[in-house]
Amino acid sequence: MASVTPALVAEIREKRYQRSRGAHAHVALEGLSLRIEPREIVALVGPSGCGKTTFLNIVAGLDREFNGEVRLAPRADGAPARVGYVFQEPRLLPWRTVYENLALVLPPQRAEPIVTDMLKAVGLAEARELYPAQLSVGMSRRVAIARAFAIEPDLLLMDEPFVSLDHDTVEQLRELLLGLWQVRPTTVLFVTHDLREALMLADRLVLLSAPPAHVVGQVPVSLARERRHSGAEIELLRADVLRQHRELIGSAGAMSSSPRAEPAAVREGR
Amino acid sequence: MSASPTAERASSWLVSSSLAQRIASVALFILVWQVTAEVLHSRLLPTATAVFVAMVHMCADGSLPFNLGITLARVAAAFFVAMIVGMAIGIVMGRSRTIDVLFDSWLVLLLNLPALVIIVLAYVWFGLTEAAAIGAVAVNKIPAVAVTLREGARALDRSYADMAQSFQMGRWRTLRHVILPQLYPYIFAAARSGLALVWKIVLIVELLGRSNGVGFEIQLYFQQFDVTRILAYTIAFVAVIQLIEWALFQPLERRAARWRP
Structure with a gap:
């Protein structure tokens, strides 16, 4: 593995938000460095408002006003890396159909078979001609995930992809995501403040501090994916992580030991 | 239920x-x-039937369709010039704070300039030409279109632009599928009020400096105190404008809004 070029190398020396006159600038990120190997699934875990989304936007190239460097490994043919982004909200174009929402991120001459394929893969072949307003929340998320996979991304970014959904929907989406990833393996960087979710999906957890955010710990998850369905094993892992990283407790309500009976939406406070 | x-x-x-x-x-x-x-x-208030008969006569001798056609062509030209220029100005002003601050007072000045002043100045400066006529009408309408579209451009949702950028949708696709659909309600609002304003001003432009068109004809019959023909032209013209609203604007607007639940 040592000789493989990493899929992503990010060195953020500083990212600050200029406030209006008089007030001090808010430093969101400081000394944050991260390196991700190809096809690795990395979860970025940290308290709410610690700058996780800011970091994703920098990696996606949406925010260029920062001090530091982000390098994405180019594709095999030398073209720049493609980044698929699943935003916190689905962010589908409400005035375009499900089909068009996917087709618009693809080259026109190749769109049709890819979109058909992707819609089938996420179980939405029937919804092709619907407008986003006609979809349920879970369906919209599936379209957003399908859109991100459709471009065959070299790096898939996901910003709290399962936030404010009910427990069953989250479960289904997680299965769907892993299924898609197994057929179309790619490097994944996703953000969450739910430790349990991170442990169920990721190969490695990267723990962020409160702002100015930097990496305070890394946790490799070696538990086989098939065994992560069991709540008990995940609970054990979670307790372990919390024991070793006491700073995570209390910095975010979501990471304290709240009972699982509560619906995800309430627990995550969104 | x-x-x-x-x-x-x-x-x-x-x-x-x-x-x-x-x-x-x-x-x-x-x-x-x-x-x-x-x-x-009274001679000054002809009956509806008399007006209708006059309309039929003027259709038969070709004068009504001819003048109506010329006026409609002027309306169309002024309308499109005003929409395109006004939209461009409005979008730029809505997107750039610097340009907005710099030119906002120009816009206010233009908005408050009486139509008659613009028309007279256009004829004085550029002569009694077709271009001056159409230009004067367009200038009357441009500031209103710009103000409406500026609102629209300010209301553009940044998150869709981010999506388009991160998926590398490209300029043309972003404009057509991300930006314009957000502006449609504003464009329709501007077009509606635009058509209503433009056709009224076109008549004045024709009355002051053209030798054909509905405005010119109305002036002619005004000098002859021929109220019957004035009303015949008026009714024909109002009907055509209403037809454009029904047959063009409303279906287009329904089409643009078909995604709404």
Whole structure:
């Protein structure tokens, strides 16, 4: 593995938000460095408002006003890396159909078979001609995930992809995501403040501090994916992580030991 | 509420009844006009039937379609120039704070300039030409279009632009599928009020400095005190503009809004 070029190398020396006159600038990120190997699934875990989304936007190239460097490994043919982004909200174009929402991120001459394929893969072949307003929340998320996979991304970014959904929907989406990833393996960087979710999906957890955010710990998850369905094993892992990283407790309500009976939406406070 | 067939029937009855009401309303207007004119029996208020007969005559000799056509062509030209220029100015001002601050007072000045002043100045500076006429009408409408579109451009949702950028949708696709659909309501609002304003100003432009068109004809019949023909032109023209609204604007707007639940 040592000789493989990493899929992503990010060195953020500083990212600050200029406030209006008089007030001090808010430093969101400081000394944050991260390196991700190809096809690795990395979860970025940290308290709410610690700058996780800011970091994703920098990696996606949406925010260029920062001090530091982000390098994405180019594709095999030398073209720049493609980044698929699943935003916190689905962010589908409400005035375009499900089909068009996917087709618009693809080259026109190749769109049709890819979109058909992707819609089938996420179980939405029937919804092709619907407008986003006609979809349920879970369906919209599936379209957003399908859109991100459709471009065959070299790096898939996901910003709290399962936030404010009910427990069953989250479960289904997680299965769907892993299924898609197994057929179309790619490097994944996703953000969450739910430790349990991170442990169920990721190969490695990267723990962020409160702002100015930097990496305070890394946790490799070696538990086989098939065994992560069991709540008990995940609970054990979670307790372990919390024991070793006491700073995570209390910095975010979501990471304290709240009972699982509560619906995800309430627990995550969104 | 299990009586959905009844509800459907009721709603279709409502639609047809509103159409019936419209027709009844127009019929009532014509009736009141006819009766009043008969009673007054004055040269200055011709009957509806007299106006209708005049309209038929002017259609037969070709003068009405000819002048109507010329005026409509001027309306169309001024309308499109005003829409395109106004949209461009509005979008740029809505996106850039610097440009907005710099030119906002220009816009206010233009908005408050009386149509007549613009028309007279255009004829004085550029001569009694077709270009001056159309340009003057367009300049009257541009600031209103710009102000409306500036609102639209300010209201653009940044998150869709981010999505388009991260998926590398490219400029043209972003404009067509991300930016413009957000601006459609503003464009329609500007087009609606634009058409209403433009056709009224075109008549004045024709009256002051053209030798054909509805405005010119109305001036001619005004000098002859021929109210019958003035009304014939007016009614024909209003009908055509209303037809454009029904047959063009409304279907386009419905199409643009078909995604709304």
